[in-house]
Amino acid sequence: MNRTQLAHVLRSASRIANDRDVLVVGSQAILGSRDEDELPAEATASMEADIAFLDDVDRAKADEVEGGIGEFSAFHEQFGYYAEGVHVDTVTLPSGWAERLLRPELPDSEPAQAAFLEPHDLVASKLVAGRMKDLAFAGALVRAGLIDLDVLVERILALPDETQQSVIDRLIGWVESQRTP
Template sequence: MRREELEHIVRASADIVGEPEVVVVGSQAILGTFAESELPDAAIASIEADIAFFEDPEREKADLVTGAIGELSLFHSTFGIYAEGVAIETIVLPVGWRDRVVVLETPNTDPARAVCLERHDLAASKLVAYREKDRAYVRALLDEGLLETDLLRDRIGLLPIDERHRARLRAFIAD
């Protein structure tokens, strides 16, 4: 996904729910920090953007987004990208992540803006699931020097997970 495509999803998502701010929590949140030209292919391969909202306890906004511009929607077939509405509460994130978000606000998002996970918080969160695609994503960012290993280790320390899992994640980034 290109940043321009993420901006389109942000604008459409905000319009669907009638709010100016959306939260980008999945792999494409990296586009809040880097343009696609600065990223390895593995970091921009996804055509899905995970979109959440700060105030959506019943997942109503997330469901509206998924229904309108989600996978297999007219939006998806027209633009080749789609949004998946998710609940922030279902994502394992480092303590304090809200204080470190990156704001993406451009003429292409207007009148909306995206609040994107900071890259180290994003990487720590991706590693929690420990799926092959998530490990490949984080490894690509590490290999390109787009993540600081020490900072990622610190963020892993802020995850609300058990110590065995934390040790596994730290071992992965040490390789």
């Protein structure tokens, strides 16, 4: 996905949910900090943007987005990319993530006023998810020099208290494996 496609998803999601405050929480949140031409191919390979709303207690807005422009929708069929409506609580994030949200100017996304996870928060959440595609995404950003491993360790250590120590240990082990001797 590129920024133009993401802006289209953001515009559409904002209109569907009647909420300007759109939050990008999945891998495409990296487009809030970098243009696609500055990113490795693995970082923009997904044709799905995970969209949440800060004010969506009952998940109704996420459901509306999912139904309107989600996978297998007419939107997806027409454009080849789509939104997955998610609730922010489905993503495990380090404490303080909301204060670090990025809010770049994206005029093409109006009426959405999009917020994006900060890259280290994003990578920490991807490592918690731990799927192969998440690890490939995180590894690509690290190899491209876009993630400071020491900051990433700080974010991992700031994951919610209910995160099991074995998960923390696994994530720290992954980070250490990324350090070049």
